[in-house]
Amino acid sequence: MKNESVLILGAGVAGMEASLLLAAAGRKVHLVEKEPMIGGQLIKFEEVYPHMECSTCMVAPQQQAVLQNGNIEIHYLSALEKLEGSAGAFKASVKKKARYVSLANCIGCGACYDPCPVSLENEFEEGLAAARKAIAVPCAGALPNVPAIDPRHCLFLNGKDTQCRACKDACVFDAVQFEDKDETAVLDVGAVVVATGFGLLDVKQNPQYGYGEGKNVYTALEFERLFASNGPTGGNLTLRNGQTPKTVGIVHCVGRSELGYCSGVCCMYSVKFSRFLKHKLPDVRIREFHTDLCVPGKAYQKFFEKTRSEGVEFVRAETVKIASKESRLQVLYQNGGRGEEVFEADMVILSPAMIPAAGAKELAEVLGIKLDAKGFFAGRPGSLSPVETPVEGIFVIGCAEGPKDIPESVAQAAAAVGKILSLIPHEAN
Amino acid sequence: MSARIGVYVCECGPNIPDRIDIDRVLEEISPLKDVAVAKRYRLLCSNDGKKYLADEIRSEKLTHLVVAACSPRDHEKTFMKVCLEAGLNPFLFQMVNIREQCAWIFSEKSEATRMAVKYIRAGISRVTLHEPLLQKEIKATPDVLVVGGGIAGVETALSLAGQKRRVYLVERSDALGGTAARLGRLLPHQGTDMRLIQEKIEHAENNENISVFKGCEVEDIRGFLGNFEVSLKRSGGEPPPEMFRVGAVVVATGFALWDAFDPDVTGYGKIDDVVTSLEFEAMSASGKILKKNGSPPRSVALIHCVGRKEKGYCSKVCCLYSLKFAHQLKDSQPAPDVFEFYSDLCLPEKTDQDVFEEAKKRGVRFLRADDIRVEGRNGKIRIAYRDGSAEEAVEVEMAVLAPAMVPAPDSDRLARMLNIPLDETGFFKEAHSMLDPVSAPISGIYIAGCASGPKSIPESVVQAQAASGKILSVLMLGKTLEPEVKVSTIKEELCTGCQTCLNVCFYGAISFDAFRGVSVVNEAICRGCGSCVGSCPSGAISSKQFTYQQLFKEVMEALR
Amino acid sequence: MTQEFKPNLVGYLCNWCSYAGADLAGATKLEIKPTLSVVRVMCSSRVNSNLVLTALAWGADGVLIAGCHPGDCHYEQGNYYARRRFALLKKILESLDLEADRIQLSWISAAEGKRYADIVNDFAEKISRRGPSPLRNHSKI
């Protein structure tokens, strides 16, 4: 008899959609997420193209539904370590790191944060925010609203101060549990869905983009947080010195030529950034530097045209270099036949290529499937559906399969569910 | 029996008592009419708390429950479950938010206490008006109708058909496969060939659980998720071949190519050897890419984006298939010169750029061009274009136009019949273009493939599988459907039949009963937004759990 | 007239965005003046003149309607109906010679806890300056 449970790796928009559909079909879902929260990249965004919908409003109900669904068991801070067996009968070992905070007891009041003496960089805020504590939720509104303790930095857990119990003392719900241990769960499942998403190319690797300490050159994800009303500046678009930018350059296709592929979504989100900027700073001057504009499908070109009509400049630029000049920035670019031109800007936003999520290679080895030449999970040769992998019973969806936007990620999630439900029908049928 | 309301104030540890004087609250609440018990508890959402609450419901013989605690977004479901377990209808319960929207925002304790009392009074006075709603169960047919037998429709049928699930596949033309079956070859990096498409079509034709109706269209369709009644007609107009019931409908009617182009600009129909992309595919399928005079072209222009400006969108696959044509031309011996005239190269998928780079390596010339005009000159084809500010021209022997993809003909008729919307481009509109791209706004109707906009074959296949996934998770074999409980209802005696509500409901949940002259809500479809309630000029509509009376009670307490 | 006038406001918040925004304001412990009582509805489109006028007739000093930003409505189009209805409502109030600025329509997303707090505080401030509703004394409650 085939096992009807499903293992889903990654709780981004794709993983959540697949979980919810399978759960609705009565399937037990093990949702494995490496972070202490669910939601993926989307929860960093204030609004999403092309309708400029509020991202939180869009995904929060989905997150709530995942949290409240009895068929979905979420394994936080977890990673797949080993997979054995075959379609219908996989055995998965999932390593769960200790959270040190009880999900059952914690009510998310936050009383424990202040007393903690350790201050750390806030990775979720792309380093833009005030420090976070060793016990913290990644961001306001994180779901579940339960912190985790970072054992590398907690003074008690890393042994630097055996007396520190500050958070434990502050918690009246007895939710802090230093005795938590890392553990390994062995799960029997019939199918596996890889939904581990993407990362962004590290722009520090390439000095030509002038990214560095204290400069007003931002990556796309940093800018998303800068714009977010629940972000580090409360949504104020300011330079690092607190001033308001008057001119902004947005550079598309960062890393495209090195990596050899177009990430499909950067043109659109770069245009979205102009909308953000124009919305908050109507007088700002914006120039977008693109190669080929990629605005595919029935709805996207309009979005671009509307933005251009609001006075945003779009120029085709072959190579782009960012230099600093006094406190300002210079975008030096080749403009087709017209040779090198210069644009002076207060702020530059880089839209780097989407790359496979960190750890994709190791995960592929565990799963026994190949990555393609670009490092994303490869589909099955001879199949028209990119969600099928060479191993029967293992599917890949969302940006783990390659760069794409939300609707395509969600469609792939539902597609994998379709394949799974027809591959492993309910036994009573 | 008179009402016995139990009011429980959760302390949420220190969170609520720090800011709200709970004893004071209880003092004010206890004497209120029908309040049988008013108590405080340390943490109601804990396991002990839930058990306590369930015991209280039973031992105090409560008829209604009010819990004043955190936001209903956190724990409304938790406490509804407790009610259910304790034998109380979960809709005879009201949650009052005195944490997020009271204790945590009001700095003065006396004020926070005053507001908490208000909110709890509102909860008490509304809960007595609650109706014990029941989860309805609707029998559903597992069978599915697929309209359109292109690759999307075929894939949908194959993913869904099974021993206990019949799929009716209705194709207007006399062959399955749509455009995909008429292509000469697939993109080089799609890693497969046309045999796969043919195989899928054969599997669909031979599957005993799929009824294929070629040369047929839907004549009429009525009903809702789980229960649609369908009748078909032959495209020729002969008597209807069949009537049947299905639980869901998938619209997979695909696309057509834009053909309203100006012959003076494109040369199409005026100049020999100016062909459309589909005509090129036909030549390719027959293995003979030849000019009208029978000789192979020595130079070919591939013209992208024909109609892009007019339609206002990018058709997404034309760049790619034009690249495919370039490769194919370069495969022939001797290889012709190939020129690609494009506006922006749209290569959004991870392997797309490889196809382009390889084409470049094989000598294909890429020309970014505006204002392209195709002119006839001495038996040759002259492509005049603008590159920046410079006027340029190239002469070729064949020109292939890549016209915009547009909705399939008669999409509007089908949309009207199904009562689902088209968007401003004329393609079918998604229920939610971001989170639900394969559903139509009406439950039970799904959209797959190019019916909702330009897509490649893999994307169309993904959508077909996605629609199947959605259907399989809703129309489960041997299971009934459980529709939304908090729906709207129309009071027949108040309805004037103005039909305002029909237009307002985004989900098409309301229909007009012409015989009785009133509108009726289909509870199986309604999602309970209350738009219709707000719009009915006669006050004939009421939404369960948000009735006028219930909301008025809340307002009244707020203003007391 | 009175320096200590504390308005009595009613706020109809849609469940999916604005109510969530209000919750976020709470979760981030923002301070809000205790003047507005929240009434949750599933969508701003549920709110019509009946609900608003009743609140005013019963002596509300102001009524706030809050829904998802245009385009974000959980039910796709609800807030567009709300917007149209609100325009009509303003006209009704004007023609009745009631102070039309005692009603306000705002878009508040689930991420905008701060905005929610600001909107409620500003609205309270504005209505405080206006003084009590002239209908207060006629109210039967």
Ligand SMILES: Cc1cc2nc3c(=O)[nH]c(=O)nc-3n(C[C@H](O)[C@H](O)[C@H](O)COP(=O)(O)OP(=O)(O)OC[C@H]3O[C@@H](n4cnc5c(N)ncnc54)[C@H](O)[C@@H]3O)c2cc1C
């Ligand atoms: C700056 C920017 C702006 C964008 N704006 C838009 C927009 O406006 N509209 C739009 O449609 N799209 C937009 N996108 C694209 C959008 O972000 C993606 O389509 C979407 O996030 C993909 O979802 P996903 O679930 O595949 O991946 P992710 O959102 O990346 O989620 C993956 C999840 O998997 C987890 N994970 C990773 N590795 C592992 C592992 N080994 N084990 C367990 N869990 C793991 C991660 O922690 C994460 O929770 C934007 C992208 C960027 C970079």
Ligand SMILES: Cc1cc2nc3c(=O)[nH]c(=O)nc-3n(C[C@H](O)[C@H](O)[C@H](O)COP(=O)(O)OP(=O)(O)OC[C@H]3O[C@@H](n4cnc5c(N)ncnc54)[C@H](O)[C@@H]3O)c2cc1C
């Ligand atoms: C020239 C060209 C080359 C292409 N090359 C490639 C390629 O190499 N690789 C690739 O991935 N993609 C390619 N594409 C895109 C590909 O053709 C589409 O993605 C695919 O055909 C979409 O399939 P579909 O089922 O959605 O629509 P269609 O193929 O249009 O099928 C729809 C079917 O529905 C039927 N129908 C319509 N209305 C009704 C109705 N009311 N009732 C009943 N039946 C109805 C139609 O007769 C048709 O059979 C190409 C497109 C073109 C134009």
Ligand code: SF4
């Ligand atoms: S709007 Fe009201 S009166 Fe008009 S048809 Fe609908 S229910 Fe009847």
Ligand code: SF4
């Ligand atoms: S409540 Fe909403 S979904 Fe239900 S009938 Fe009314 S408008 Fe339609």
Ligand code: FES
């Ligand atoms: S759900 Fe918020 S306005 Fe409709």
